[in-house]
Amino acid sequence: MTTSKIPGISKTEPAVQRLVFQPTAHHGLQSGIDQIASAIRPTLGPLPRTVAIDPLLTRNTPEVLDSGGVIARRIIQLKERDADMGAMLARGMICHLHDQFGDGTATAAVLLQTVYAQGVKYLAAGGDAMRLREHLECGAQLIVSELARMTTPAAGKDQLTNIALSVCADPPLAALLGEIFDVIGGYGQLEVRSGRTQKLEREYIEGMHWKSGLFSREMIADSLTLRTEFENPAILITDLDLDDPRALLPIVESCLDNGIKALVIVARHLSDVVSATFALANKHPEKLQLMAVRTPGTTLNEYAWAMDDLAILTGGKPLISAAGDTLRQVTPAHFGRARRAWATPYYFGLSGGKSDPRRLRQHIAMLKTKFELETDAAPRQHTRDRIGKLMGGAATLWVGAATENALETRKALAQRAADTLRRAVTSGVLPGGGTALRACRPMLEAQLAQNADPDSHAAYRILLNMLSEPTRIIVFNAGYDVGDTLATLSESAPGCGFDAISGRVVDMVDAGILDAADVQKQAVYTAITTAALALTVDVLVHHRKPQQVHQPG
Amino acid sequence: MLTNTLIDADDVVYGLARSPAFERDGICFSARLSGLYRSEDGGASWQPAYNALHLSEPLATTAVALSPTFERDQVVFAGINGGVLRSADGGATWHTAMLPKPPPLVSTLAVSPNFAIDNTLLAGTLEDGVFCSTDGGTHWTAWNFGLLDLDVLTLALSPDFEHDQTVYVGTGTGIFRSANGGRAWRECGFDSALAPVVAVRLSPEYAHDRTLYAETESHGHYVSIDQGNAWECLTAAGEC
Numbered sequence: 001m002t003t004s005k006i007p008g009i010s011k012t013e014p015a016v017q018r019l020v021f022q023p024t025a026h027h028g029l030q031s032g033i034d035q036i037a038s039a040i041r042p043t044l045g046p047l048p049r050t051v052a053i054d055p056l057l058t059r060n061t062p063e064v065l066d067s068g069g070v071i072a073r074r075i076i077q078l079k080e081r082d083a084d085m086g087a088m089l090a091r092g093m094i095c096h097l098h099d100q101f102g103d104g105t106a107t108a109a110v111l112l113q114t115v116y117a118q119g120v121k122y123l124a125a126g127g128d129a130m131r132l133r134e135h136l137e138c139g140a141q142l143i144v145s146e147l148a149r150m151t152t153p154a155a156g157k158d159q160l161t162n163i164a165l166s167v168c169a170d171p172p173l174a175a176l177l178g179e180i181f182d183v184i185g186g187y188g189q190l191e192v193r194s195g196r197t198q199k200l201e202r203e204y205i206e207g208m209h210w211k212s213g214l215f216s217r218e219m220i221a222d223s224l225t226l227r228t229e230f231e232n233p234a235i236l237i238t239d240l241d242l243d244d245p246r247a248l249l250p251i252v253e254s255c256l257d258n259g260i261k262a263l264v265i266v267a268r269h270l271s272d273v274v275s276a277t278f279a280l281a282n283k284h285p286e287k288l289q290l291m292a293v294r295t296p297g298t299t300l301n302e303y304a305w306a307m308d309d310l311a312i313l314t315g316g317k318p319l320i321s322a323a324g325d326t327l328r329q330v331t332p333a334h335f336g337r338a339r340r341a342w343a344t345p346y347y348f349g350l351s352g353g354k355s356d357p358r359r360l361r362q363h364i365a366m367l368k369t370k371f372e373l374e375t376d377a378a379p380r381q382h383t384r385d386r387i388g389k390l391m392g393g394a395a396t397l398w399v400g401a402a403t404e405n406a407l408e409t410r411k412a413l414a415q416r417a418a419d420t421l422r423r424a425v426t427s428g429v430l431p432g433g434g435t436a437l438r439a440c441r442p443m444l445e446a447q448l449a450q451n452a453d454p455d456s457h458a459a460y461r462i463l464l465n466m467l468s469e470p471t472r473i474i475v476f477n478a479g480y481d482v483g484d485t486l487a488t489l490s491e492s493a494p495g496c497g498f499d500a501i502s503g504r505v506v507d508m509v510d511a512g513i514l515d516a517a518d519v520q521k522q523a524v525y526t527a528i529t530t531a532a533l534a535l536t537v538d539v540l541v542h543h544r545k546p547q548q549v550h551q552p553g
Numbered sequence: 554m555l556t557n558t559l560i561d562a563d564d565v566v567y568g569l570a571r572s573p574a575f576e577r578d579g580i581c582f583s584a585r586l587s588g589l590y591r592s593e594d595g596g597a598s599w600q601p602a603y604n605a606l607h608l609s610e611p612l613a614t615t616a617v618a619l620s621p622t623f624e625r626d627q628v629v630f631a632g633i634n635g636g637v638l639r640s641a642d643g644g645a646t647w648h649t650a651m652l653p654k655p656p657p658l659v660s661t662l663a664v665s666p667n668f669a670i671d672n673t674l675l676a677g678t679l680e681d682g683v684f685c686s687t688d689g690g691t692h693w694t695a696w697n698f699g700l701l702d703l704d705v706l707t708l709a710l711s712p713d714f715e716h717d718q719t720v721y722v723g724t725g726t727g728i729f730r731s732a733n734g735g736r737a738w739r740e741c742g743f744d745s746a747l748a749p750v751v752a753v754r755l756s757p758e759y760a761h762d763r764t765l766y767a768e769t770e771s772h773g774h775y776v777s778i779d780q781g782n783a784w785e786c787l788t789a790a791g792e793c
Contacts, residue, residue: 156732185698185739204698231654340655351697352682352703357704357724357745358726391698392697392701393697393698393699
C-alpha cells in the first residue's frame with residue numbers, strides 16, 4: 001500500500017497495470033472506433049441529423065451539434081477501458097482534422113471505421129499486420145494522387161456558395177460567404193463578428209489595415225469618427241524609441257525640405273512628451289501634419305515582419321535599432337509613400353502604397369512559399385494574414401441571430417464554412433457527395449489486378465470497399481434506399497453522384513456539389529493511415545489509476 | 554472614313570472613341586490635353602465639346618468612352634484629373650462626378666456592353682487602380698482587391714460581360730483579370746518584364762475562343778487563347 005504525499009489524500013490501492021492481448025485488443029479498439037464513428041456518422045452529407053450532448057458542468061439544455069469535430073471533442077471518455085482507447089485514437093484523428101481544416105471529420109470517421117473493421121477481419125484470418133499497413137499506406141498515397149489529378153480550380157461565386165452550403169446548410173450565410181471569398185480570395189482577411197441586428201451583413205475594406213492604432217487621442221483629427229486621415233503622406237517606419245522631441249527635428253526638417261505635407265510614423269514606443277509635440281505641431285497643419293501609430297504585432301518577430309511588409313508596401317526603408325540606425329540619419333529615401341493613410345485608436349490602414357509592384361509580387365510569392373511549408377496552425381495563419389494584407393483588402397461579416405446561443409452557433413458555422421472556402425479557393429475542388437472517392441475505384445481495381453501478393457490484395461480490396469462508404473452514408477442519412485441508389489450510381493456516367501437534396505443522380509460539377517480538395521485528400525489520407533497504424537496494435541496496456549479517498553484533515 | 558487631321562503641336566491626344574454607328578454617323582470624340590473634341594465627319598474636323606462648361610482654361614481630358622447604345626442615349630464619358638464627366642446629349646452639356654480624394658488621374662474608361670441595363674462602367678487611374686460605378690457614372694467606388702499594380706493604363710471588358718463579368722487591366726507591370734466585374738483581381742501569366750501593357754483587347758468571340766490581345770510599350774504584340782494564362786508573341790521575331 002502506498003501513501004500519498006498530498007495531505008488529506010491517501011491511495012487505498014496499489015498502482016497496477018492490466019495487459020490486454022488478441023483478439024480482445026482488436027475487438028476493444030474496434031468497439032471504441034465504432035462508437036465514436038457512429039456518433040458522427042449521422043452528420044455526414046447535406047441533410048445531416050444532429051447529436052445532443054448532455055452538458056458536463058451545468059444544468060443547461062443539451063448542446064445540439066452537427067459538427068463531427070465538436071461532437072468528437074465532447075466525447076471525453078468511454079466506460080470500457082479497451083473501447084476507450086479505440087475511441088480516443090479516433091477522437092485524436094478527428095480533432096486534429098477539425099483543428100487543421102474545420103471540415104472532413106465525418107468522412108474521415110466513416111473511412112477509419114470501415115478500414116479498421118475490414119482490416120481486423122483480414123488479420124483474424126491470418127493476415128500480416130505490418131505488411132497490411134504498408135500496402136494500405138501505399139494505397140492511400142495512390143488515392144490522394146488520383147484525387148489531385150481530378151482537382152479543378154474553384155471558380156466563381158456560385159461554386160463557392162455551393163461549397164459553403166454543404167458545410168453550413170444555411171443558404172443566406174452560404175450566399176454571402178460565396179460572394180466574400182469570390183472577392184477576397186484564399187488569402188484575404190475575413191473577420192466574423194456579432195451583428196447589430198438579426199440579419200447578415202458584409203463590409204469590404206479597401207487597402208491594408210492593421211490592428212494597431214494611434215499612440216495618443218491627441219492625434220485624432222475627427223473627434224466624431226475618432227479618425228485621422230492623411231492624403232499622400234510620407235511614412236517613416238522604425239523600431240527606435242521616440243523619447244526626445246529634439247530627436248524629431250531631423251525628420252521634420254527632412255519633410256519640410258522635401259515638400260512633404262503629411263507624415264505617419266510607425267514606431268514601437270513614443271513618449272508622452274513627443275506625443276504632446278505632435279499635438280502642438282498639428283495646430284499648424286498647413287506646414288506639416290503628423291501622426292504616430294504603433295508597430296503592429298506583439299512579439300519581436302511580428303514587429304519585424306510588420307516593418308518588413310510596410311517597407312515593401314510603401315517603398316520605404318525602415319530605421320532599425322539593431323542595425324545601428326538613428327533618427328539623425330533620416331534621408332528622403334527612408335520615407336515610404338502611400339495615397340492615403342488613416343488611423344483610429346485601435347487600427348491604422350494604408351491604400352495606394354507606392355511600392356515597386358515587382359518587388360511586392362516577389363515578397364508575396366516568398367510568403368506563399370513560407371505558407372505552404374509551414375505546418376503549425378498559428379504561424380500559418382499569421383503568414384496567410386500577411387499575404388491577405390499585401391493583396392490589398394479585407395472583409396467583415398456581421399452575423400445576426402435571434403438568441404445569443406443561436407448567434408454563437410451561427411458564427412461558429414460561418415467560421416467553419418469560411419475555413420473550407422479558403423481551402424477550396426487555394427487548393428481547388430472535387431466532385432462532392434463521395435463522387436470523387438468513387439471515381440478512384442478504376443485506378444485501385446487496376447492496382448488490384450496487377451498485384452498477386454495476398455496482403456496487397458487485401459489492402460486494395462479494403463480500400464475499394466471504403467471508397468463507396470461516404471456515398472452510402474449520405475444516401476442513408478438522406479432517407480433513400482442505399483442498395484437501389486448505389487446500383488443506379490454504378491451505371492451512371494463518370495462524374496455523376498447522388499444529390500441528396502433533390503434525390504436524383506446528377507453531374508456533381510454541373511450541379512455545383514463540390515468539396516474542397518485539400519480537405520478530402522487530408523481526410524482520406526489521415527483516416528487510412530490512422531486505421532493502418534491501429535491495425536498494428538497487438539497489446540493494450542491499461543494503467544489502473546489508484547482510487548483517491550478524501551480523508552478529512 | 555477616318556481622315557488625317559492636324560492638331561496643335563503642343564496638344565496631345567490621350568484617347569479616341571467612336572460611335573457604334575460610326576460608319577453611318579461619322580461621330581467620334583478625341584480626349585486631348587486641351588480638352589474634349591467632337592467630330593461628326595469621321596475626324597475631318599473637330600469642335601470643342603466643353604463649350605457648355607464655360608471654362609476659363611483648357612480642361613485636360615485623359616480618357617473618353619461612349620455608351621454602346623450611343624445612337625439612342627447619346628451618353629459620353631470623359632476622364633479628367635480627379636473625376637469623370639458625363640454627358641447625356643452627345644457632349645452638349647455635362648455633369649461632373651468626382652472620384653474619392655486625393656484626386657486620381659483617369660487614364661482609361663470602359664463601359665459595359667450591357668450599359669443600358671446594368672449602368673456599369675469602370676475607370677482606370679494612374680495611381681489609384683480601378684474605380685467602378687454601377688449607377689451610370691454618378692457614384693464611384695475603388696475596387697482593387699488583388700490588383701498589385703495600381704498604375705492602370707488600359708481596361709477591357711468582355712463582349713459577354715453580362716454573363717461572364719470578365720474585365721482585364723493592363724498596368725505598368727503586367728495584366729490582371731477579374732471574373733466578378735472588377736471586384737477582385739488575379740494576375741494573368743503575362744511576363745512582367747514585357748510590361749508596360751498599353752492596350753488589351755478581347756476577341757469579339759471571347760466567350761467561345763477565350764482569346765485576347767495585348768500591346769506592350771516596347772516589346773510588341775501578344776496573343777493569349779486561354780484567358781490570359783499563356784501568351785505568344787505576334788510581332789516578328791526579334792522584336793518581342
